Amino acid sequence: MKPSPIKPISLIQFLIEERRAGHINAELSLLIEVVARACKRIAVATNKGALGGVLGMQAGDGEGGSINVQGEAQKKLDVISNEILLEANAWGGHLAACASEEMEDPQQIPDGYPKGNHLLLFDPLDGSSNIDVNISVGTIFSVLRCPDDVTEPKAEHFLQPGTEQLAAGYVVYGPATTLVLTFGHGTHEFTLEREVGSFMLSRRGIRIPEEATEFAINMSNQRHWQPPMQRYIGELLAGTTGPRGKDFNMRWVASMVADVHRIVTRGGVFYYPLDAKILKQGGKLRLMYEANPMAFIIEQAGGAATTGRERIMQLQPTGLHQRVPVFLGSKKEVEVATHYHLIADGAQNQVDDVDRSIG
Numbered sequence: 163m164k165p166s167p168i169k170p171i172s173l174i175q176f177l178i179e180e181r182r183a184g185h186i187n188a189e190l191s192l193l194i195e196v197v198a199r200a201c202k203r204i205a206v207a208t209n210k211g212a213l214g215g216v217l218g219m220q221a222g223d224g225e226g227g228s229i230n231v232q233g234e235a236q237k238k239l240d241v242i243s244n245e246i247l248l249e250a251n252a253w254g255g256h257l258a259a260c261a262s263e264e265m266e267d268p269q270q271i272p273d274g275y276p277k278g279n280h281l282l283l284f285d286p287l288d289g290s291s292n293i294d295v296n297i298s299v300g301t302i303f304s305v306l307r308c309p310d311d312v313t314e315p316k317a318e319h320f321l322q323p324g325t326e327q328l329a330a331g332y333v334v335y336g337p338a339t340t341l342v343l344t345f346g347h348g349t350h351e352f353t354l355e356r357e358v359g360s361f362m363l364s365r366r367g368i369r370i371p372e373e374a375t376e377f378a379i380n381m382s383n384q385r386h387w388q389p390p391m392q393r394y395i396g397e398l399l400a401g402t403t404g405p406r407g408k409d410f411n412m413r414w415v416a417s418m419v420a421d422v423h424r425i426v427t428r429g430g431v432f433y434y435p436l437d438a439k440i441l442k443q444g445g446k447l448r449l450m451y452e453a454n455p456m457a458f459i460i461e462q463a464g465g466a467a468t469t470g471r472e473r474i475m476q477l478q479p480t481g482l483h484q485r486v487p488v489f490l491g492s493k494k495e496v497e498v499a500t501h502y503h504l505i506a507d508g509a510q511n512q513v514d515d516v517d518r519s520i521g
Contacts, residue, residue: 171362185347190305196250197250197303202361203250204301208293244264248260260281262284281319281320297417304324306326325475344463391433
């Protein structure tokens with residue numbers, strides 16, 4: 163199904179319409195405006211590349227440079243993007259606190275500035291390993307409501323299921339700078355018109371095809387996968403000669419934003435399953451900064467998002483930097499992969515429950 167025809171309106175006009183419809187309040191509208199403005203600054207920094215002196219590793223005490231809370235080497239643009247988002251959201255009065263994939267603990271709003279009723283979580287620069295080779299990277303964000311009577315939010319106040327999200331979005335910095343956004347009333351796309359500096363609505367009410375012939379996965383991890391994933395991908399690779407009876411194409415950018423944006427644009431599935439290398443940490447991708455916001459966006463576009471065993475947005479978070487497996491995209495294909503895992507677990511009785519939870 164093609165998206166509904168659109169009017170050439172700006173993000174700000176769209177947000178005003180959402181407020182009039184009762185979907186968001188003025189504070190949330192301002193929050194999204196501020197995040198979008200910060201992402202325009204990040205887009206400028208990424209577009210300058212080597213000319214802006216932003217490529218390469220962040221200097222640090224370690225032999226390989228600075229290491230973030232995730233135990234990962236930081237690129238210069240990781241740090242720059244994180245600072246841009248923190249600075250932009252510090253003074254507007256729309257936030258109670260924010261949390262970043264790059265920081266161990268939440269960032270409080272500085273004294274002297276008003277505080278709002280929202281919590282912002284973000285991955286400031288997803289796919290940063292691609293920066294130096296000029297491949298698309300992006301920013302992911304999620305918005306929650308701050309619990310009532312909490313004046314100084316701590317990590318535990320962010321630990322809300324994905325179903326509690328008020329908004330989620332991502333920005334992909336590619337040939338075009340594109341913002342994809344949901345408030346729980348559909349998924350919409352905005353493209354940055356550089357000449358005027360505004361995000362303009364380019365697709366309203368995006369719908370992802372229920373069936374897919376394209377999948378994104380890191381095949382270098384195949385030997386570490388669990389048996390149901392081995393079975394599932396084996397069937398896709400068998401193509402028309404296998405039990406699925408059709409050919410599938412594989413894509414992998416190693417930037418979640420870029421891989422998910424391809425799904426939002428033309429359908430398909432994205433998988434980062436549990437494997438032997440990451441078994442102890444519970445998965446590869448972060449629930450709060452990546453899995454939950456992307457699941458919200460995908461579900462609002464008619465897709466599905468699970469861990470391979472349960473709906474992502476129903477998980478009760480246990481930690482700010484908790485990791486989970488991620489299966490998302492075209493609904494029917496995600497259902498097949500999820501069924502294989504549940505059946506392998508001997509959880510046949512859970513199949514119907516998962517089907518109901520993902521629609």
